[in-house]
Amino acid sequence: MKIPILGLPISGKTTLFRALAAGHLPDTGGHLAAVPVPDPRLDLIAAREKPKRIAYATITFVDVAAMRSDEDRAARIDKLHGLTGDADALLLVVQAFGHLDHRGRDLDPRRDLCELLSELVLTDLAIIETRGERVEREHKARRRGEADPEWNMLHRLRGHLEAERWARELSFNDEELRMLRGYGLLTLRPALVVFNCGDDDLEGGRCAEAATIADERGLPCEVLCAELEAELTELPEEDRAEFMAEYGLEHIAGDRVIRTAYGLIDAVTFYTVNENEAHAWTVPRGTGAREAAGKIHTDMEHGFVRAEVVSFADYEAAGSLQAARHANKVRLEGQDYIVQDGDILQIRFTR
Ligand SMILES: Nc1nc2c(ncn2[C@@H]2O[C@H](COP(=O)(O)OP(=O)(O)OP(=O)(O)O)[C@@H](O)[C@H]2O)c(=O)[nH]1
Ligand SMILES: [Mg+2]
Incomplete structure (x- = not known):
């Protein structure tokens, strides 16, 4: 699962990335970090079954440099496409700290959010402009009246984007969604807005107005101070409580952001557990048992015989896997069983 961090220049993207990725950054640094998703259900399973290891689902956050005004948009799009083409969701950072923005204008989170949202729409328009050239050429070569679903779709999409709406607000049929996949549109994805507030405004008073805009656009938002969060997560565990008390922080906001971001994606989490490992896996909603098994190991998919399944609620009530078995839970x-969120699966397979 991949989530790029986007925002205007100097809004705090890299600082937030550090806060989210603390402890999980590759030694070489870099702009990618696979971060475990906190998961109380997996914690419970591990506490009961006592495996040697615990493997959380991960989100790969990508720290994307902001677009500079002197940058060529076409080159920028190529670069962005590489970083975000296969993203599952977006994390949008908006500056709500300090008094001036990156251009020396007065701080205005509402304006910055609108600018950022427009910039994403413009990027998508540019994507369909360049990638749509082929479709346009082929359309011209067609006979009049001949069906051209891709051209029709792009036409509809362009009108929608030109009205500053997000692609995800349009509905597409399965064929259109398939055609769209290669475009890597940004506004087709769910997004979470993070207002990066100052440590003197932890309640986010300066971004309250901007938050109503996010709300109107159906975008969930979080308010946090990325700098404090980064410092906090980089502190040794034993010093954190004191630091949090000093600033009146109740929770590590990064954890909340990670969980909210994970929740944006229309996915289900299932679990496997044996004496070695308790593991959380993420699959798209509607995934069948055989395909889910393939996520764990291709041998399990090919040699799939059946899945032994206990729902999380039944497991929780039973107290252990063994107790769940005794209680006939x-x-x-079979292979076509649609995996449900929270299922604990044991795959039976032949090699
Ligand atoms: N006061 C305050 N300063 C912050 C906060 N977050 C970031 N900054 C400062 O803002 C500056 C830019 O932060 P970055 O995280 O590098 O911003 P960025 O969005 O990655 O910037 P670019 O990648 O250059 O677009 C740094 O000097 C940070 O220390 C914050 O929450 N509070
Ligand atoms: Mg940066």
């Missing part, structure tokens, strides 16, 4: 399911 472990079901046998």
Whole structure:
């Protein structure tokens, strides 16, 4: 699962990236970090079954440099496409700290949010402009009246984007969604807005107005001070409580952001557990048991026989896997069983 961090220049993207990625940054640094998603259900499973290891689902956050005004948009799009083409969701950072923005204008989170949203729409328009050239050429070569679903779709999409709306607000049929996949549109993805407030405004008074805009656009938002969060997560565990008390912080906001971002994606989490490892896996909603097994190991997919499944609620009530088995809460399911969020799966397979 991949989530790029986007925002206007100097809004605090890299600082937020550091806060989210603390402890999980590759030694070489870099702008990618695979961060475990806190998961109380997996914690409970591990506490009961006592495996040697625990493997959380991860989100790969990408720290994307802001677009500079002197940058060529076409080159920028190529670069962005490489970083975000396969993103599952976006994390949008808006400056709400300090008094001036990167151009020396008065701080205005509302204006910055609108600018950022427009910039994403413009990027998508530019993407369909360049990538749509082929479709346009082929359309011209067609006979009049001949069906051209891709051209029709792009036409509809362009009108929508030109009205400053996000692609995800349009509905597309399966064929259109397939065609769209290669475009890597930004506004087709769910997004979370993070207002990066100052340590003198932890309640986010300066971004309250901007938050209503996010709300109107159906974008969830979080308010946090990225600088404090980065410092906090970089502190040794034993010093954190004191630091948090000093600033009146109740929770590590980074954890909340990670969980909210994970929740944006229309996915289900299922679990496997044995004496070695308790593991959380993420699959798209609607994934069948055989395909889910393939996520764990291709051998399991190819040699799939059946899945033994216990729902998380039944597991929680039973107290352990063994107790769930005794209580007949472990079901046998075939390859087409649609995996449900929280399921604990044991895959039976032949090699
Ligand atoms: N006061 C305050 N300063 C912050 C906060 N977050 C970031 N900054 C400062 O803002 C400056 C830019 O932060 P970065 O995280 O590098 O911003 P960025 O969005 O990655 O910047 P570019 O990648 O250059 O676009 C740095 O000097 C940070 O120390 C914050 O929460 N409070
Ligand atoms: Mg940066």
